[in-house]
Amino acid sequence: MMDWQSEILQVYPEPEPAPFQPARITTRLVHTRTDDYHMINQYTKIQKIGKGKHGSVYLCRDESGNESAMKRILKVNPQEKKMKSLKRIQQRDTESGRASKDQDNTFRKEIEILKNCNHPNIVRLLEAIDDPTAKKAYLFQENLAGGQLLWQIDYGNEYRPILTLAQTRRIMKDLILGIEYLHHEGIIHRDIKPYNIIYTADRRTVKLIDFGIAHYMAPTISSQSSNEPSSSSSRSKGKERAVRPEAPSIDSSLFQPSDLLKRLGTPSFLAPEIVWFQDDGPANQSAKPLLEPHRRLFTMPRTRPPITNAIDIWSLGVVFYGLLFGHLPFEVTADAFQNAYNSEYTVYNMICTMDWEAENFMGADDMLTGGRHPEDSKRESTQIIHLLDRMLQKNPENRISITEIKANPWILKDIPNASEWLQLTSPTAETRTSSSWMKNASSRFLKLMPGP
Numbered sequence: 001m002m003d004w005q006s007e008i009l010q011v012y013p014e015p016e017p018a019p020f021q022p023a024r025i026t027t028r029l030v031h032t033r034t035d036d037y038h039m040i041n042q043y044t045k046i047q048k049i050g051k052g053k054h055g056s057v058y059l060c061r062d063e064s065g066n067e068s069a070m071k072r073i074l075k076v077n078p079q080e081k082k083m084k085s086l087k088r089i090q091q092r093d094t095e096s097g098r099a100s101k102d103q104d105n106t107f108r109k110e111i112e113i114l115k116n117c118n119h120p121n122i123v124r125l126l127e128a129i130d131d132p133t134a135k136k137a138y139l140f141q142e143n144l145a146g147g148q149l150l151w152q153i154d155y156g157n158e159y160r161p162i163l164t165l166a167q168t169r170r171i172m173k174d175l176i177l178g179i180e181y182l183h184h185e186g187i188i189h190r191d192i193k194p195y196n197i198i199y200t201a202d203r204r205t206v207k208l209i210d211f212g213i214a215h216y217m218a219p220t221i222s223s224q225s226s227n228e229p230s231s232s233s234s235r236s237k238g239k240e241r242a243v244r245p246e247a248p249s250i251d252s253s254l255f256q257p258s259d260l261l262k263r264l265g266t267p268s269f270l271a272p273e274i275v276w277f278q279d280d281g282p283a284n285q286s287a288k289p290l291l292e293p294h295r296r297l298f299t300m301p302r303t304r305p306p307i308t309n310a311i312d313i314w315s316l317g318v319v320f321y322g323l324l325f326g327h328l329p330f331e332v333t334a335d336a337f338q339n340a341y342n343s344e345y346t347v348y349n350m351i352c353t354m355d356w357e358a359e360n361f362m363g364a365d366d367m368l369t370g371g372r373h374p375e376d377s378k379r380e381s382t383q384i385i386h387l388l389d390r391m392l393q394k395n396p397e398n399r400i401s402i403t404e405i406k407a408n409p410w411i412l413k414d415i416p417n418a419s420e421w422l423q424l425t426s427p428t429a430e431t432r433t434s435s436s437w438m439k440n441a442s443s444r445f446l447k448l449m450p451g452p
Contacts, residue, residue, distance in 0.1 A: 020124075023125040029041065043140060044060060044062075067143040068142060069143045073137045073138070108254060109254050119181040122178050123142060127139075146202070146203045161323060161324060163364055165384070173411060175197065178207065179316060180427060182312075190311065191315075193318075195210075215255055270311075272351050277352075297354060298352070298355070306396060317392040320391065356392060369381045373385075384410055407422060
C-alpha cells in the first residue's frame with residue numbers, strides 16, 4: 001500500500017473522553033517573553049501549525065502539560081475602524097437601518113457560538129482571552145492532532161478520490177451528527193469544506209472547526225421530534241414559532257439577520273441562495289463564455305430564495321461530491337480567466353444555473369455510478385447519486401434536511417441497530433448517553449476502515 005494511504009488509515013488507541021467544561025472567558029492578557037519561550041498567560045507557544053482567514057494558529061502547552069491549538073486574531077485598530085466606518089456611512093443595514101457590524105465582532109461571534117458547544121464532532125473551545133486594551137485576541141481550542149481531511153490525490157492530469165465509499169460514509173456520519181447538533185442549537189456553520197474538517201489524534205473521528213463566519217438564530221419549538229425527518233420547505237418558509245426554552249445562552253444581538261445576506265465563505269461551496277444575483281447582472285455576462293452547452297441549465301429565480309440552515313446542507317453536499325469524485329462539482333480552472341473576479345462570478349453562475357455531473361466511477365474503490373441519472377435502482381451507487389441529488393437542490397425549499405440525510409438507508413448501512421442509533425444520537429438525547437454511544441460505537445465504525 002502507498003505511504004500516503006497507510007498514513008490516512010493509521011489509527012491509535014482511543015483516549016478516555018474528558019468531562020465537558022464550559023470555556024473560560026478571560027479579560028486579562030499577560031505576555032512573558034524570554035530568549036527561550038513566549039508565554040501567553042499560562043500557555044507556552046510551541047510552534048505555528050496553520051493560518052486561516054481570521055488569524056494564525058499555534059500549538060501551545062499549558063502549565064499542566066496539556067496541548068491546545070491557539071488562534072491569534074488581530075482586532076481592528078480603533079482609528080482604522082473609525083475611518084472605515086466613515087467610508088461605509090452610506091452602506092446601511094437593509095433591515096435594521098443601522099451600519100453594518102464592525103469587523104472586530106468576528107471573534108466575539110465565534111466565542112459566543114463555541115463557548116457552550118458540547119458535541120463529539122465539534123471542536124471544543126477551552127479558553128478565550130479578550131483583553132479590551134490589547135490589539136489581539138486569543139482562542140485556545142482542543143488540539144486536533146490527526147490533521148486535515150485529505151480527500152483527493154493529483155495524478156497529473158486529473159484529481160482522483162483518496163477515500164473508499166466505506167470511509168466516506170464514516171466521515172459523513174460524523175459530519176451529519178455535528179451539523180444536526182448545530183442546527184438544533186440554532187447555529188449555521190456557513191463554511192463547511194474539507195479544510196475545516198479535522199481528524200482527532202486517533203483518526204477515528206472528524207470534527208468541524210472554524211466558526212469565524214457562523215451565524216446564530218434562536219432555535220424554535222419544532223412540531224416534530226428531532227429524530228423524525230422534517231420538511232425543508234416548512235423550515236424555509238420562516239413561520240414564527242416560540243423560542244425553545246432550553247436554547248443556548250448566546251448573545252443574539254451580535255448576529256443580525258442581514259448578516260446571512262453577505263457572500264461569505266469559500267466560493268465553490270456556497271449555496272445558490274447565497275451567490276444569487278440578477279440574471280442580467282455582470283456576473284451572468286462574464287460567465288457566459290464558459291458555460292458548457294451539454295449541461296442542463298436552470299433558470300435564475302427572479303428574487304433571492306430564503307436563506308436558512310439549508311445552506312449548510314448544500315455545502316455538505318459539495319463536500320460529499322468531493323469525497324466521492326476527487327474534485328468539486330462547480331469550479332473553474334485557474335487559467336480560464338485572466339482575473340479572479342471573473343473566475344469567482346463564473347463559479348457563482350455555475351452554482352445557480354448549471355447541473356452537476358457524475359463521473360463514471362466513484363470512490364477509491366472505483367464503483368460504477370451509472371451516470372448522473374442511473375436507472376438501476378438496486379445499485380449502491382444509485383442510492384448515493386440520489387442522496388447527492390437531494391442535497392444539491394438549487395431551491396432550498398426542495399433540499400433535504402439534515403435529519404432526512406441521517407435517516408438515509410446508505411448512511412445507515414452497516415449500523416446493527418439503526419433505530420437505536422438514530423435515537424441515541426439525537427440532539428435531544430442526554431449528553432451522557434450520546435457521549436457513551438460515541439465511545440462504544442467507534443470500535444464498530446473502525447471495522448469499516450480497511451487495514452493498512
